[in-house]
Amino acid sequence: MVMSNRIKIKSKKISVFYGDKKALDSINLEIPEKKVTSLIGPSGCGKSTFLRCLNRMNDTIDICRVEGDIFIDEKNIYEKGLDPVLLRARIGMVFQKPNPFPKSIFDNVAYGPKIHGIVNSEDELNDLVKDSLKKAGLYNEVKDRLDEPGTSLSGGQQQRLCIARAIAVSPEVILMDEPCSALDPIATAVIEELIDELAKNFTIVIVTHSMQQAARVSQQTAFFHMGNLIEVGKTEEIFSMPKQIKTQDYITGKIG
């Protein structure tokens, strides 16, 4: 990797098992700070599993066992005694299907800051909600209806609401698992532009099935195949001149 950036996340020999089944095999991957890294690869190759290692979401799956270490700012997040809840405040996550809480638009965003005790007053909370909605590019569309349920929004708006919710707790990293797969091209374009904007302040890791999306939004791309990390590099290089034949076959849709 010839990106001269500071490394935010370092995965060292991460292997994941679901029961006896190995889903990831000794993944070493460095994720640069305030850049977008996309994870691509065929269905079932372990992209979501890897993403969930980064905020220890796999801990919540009973049969799941993680080996290896992940360092965020040189600190091992799999270290004993580390509180996964605090970790998740530093690492926001946005899912494939927008999943707003069955609450008002305002409360969806206010929820995180409240439980993490980030704000001290009602005014501060109001400002933070407004600011997060603005950063998510949603404020103008919802400013007159903050009391309405989050679920009343369109799919694209819901996804931006989830992004606002994620950034309200000022995370350092935002993980996105196929955030646009349920959205139309226009809503997708809005989210992609937002990702560009967010990368100025956050480290972003995104799983996507669209090569074009990976090419548009990310600076680094990692290709996974059957639980292995096959190739990682600058996005433009991966999509124009991949070094591994497996990568080339996948991104160009070849078999045989």
Place this chain on the structure above:
Amino acid sequence: MKEHIVSTYDDDLNTLKTKLLEMGVLVERQIFQAIEVTKIINLSKAKEIQKGDDAIDALEVEIREFATKTLTKRQPLADDLRKIIISLKISSILERIGDHAANVAGRILHVKKMPENYLTDSIYQLGQLVVKNYSKALSSFDQDSQKIAQVVPTEDVTINSVYETCFREHLHIMMEDREIIGFSTQMLFIAKELERIGDLSKVISKEVIYNLKGKIV
């Protein structure tokens, strides 16, 4: 050779290459015939060559449209993308080579007939080298062969020196015999056209090499 999951995608890429080779062969025939009319001056043949350039221009347009359609339909990446880009580049080089061949024919229409005391066939010889090197460049593309492509620039060095020799020879001829100054001047223009075809053949070979270097080995 690996195939795309979507087989019509392979069809598209194959069609593109076939069209390009078709254009290449047409250009080759144009160069060949243009060189022939420098030796045995034949005005109706020269006119035919000039007209023949339209078919080449039309193919270039066709290739550009087909490539554009493939780009939008398939959104190609990696080697597929490079294949389409090189097709666009090579078709535009072929179009220019076609123009130079037509220009040779145009010069012949100016001279009308060969003076009896013009005795050299050096420009015809230059033409032979040029058409041969062009064919090599085209097969290097056809066969994805770096080995063939590498020969082309070396051969072009020879072509350039033969061109220089032709040039000096014609200066000599013109000083010796003022009556054929007009004809010789036209022949020098022809030599220049041929030398340009040589250069453009070299550009094709370099594109082929560049394209292959991006390939997984």
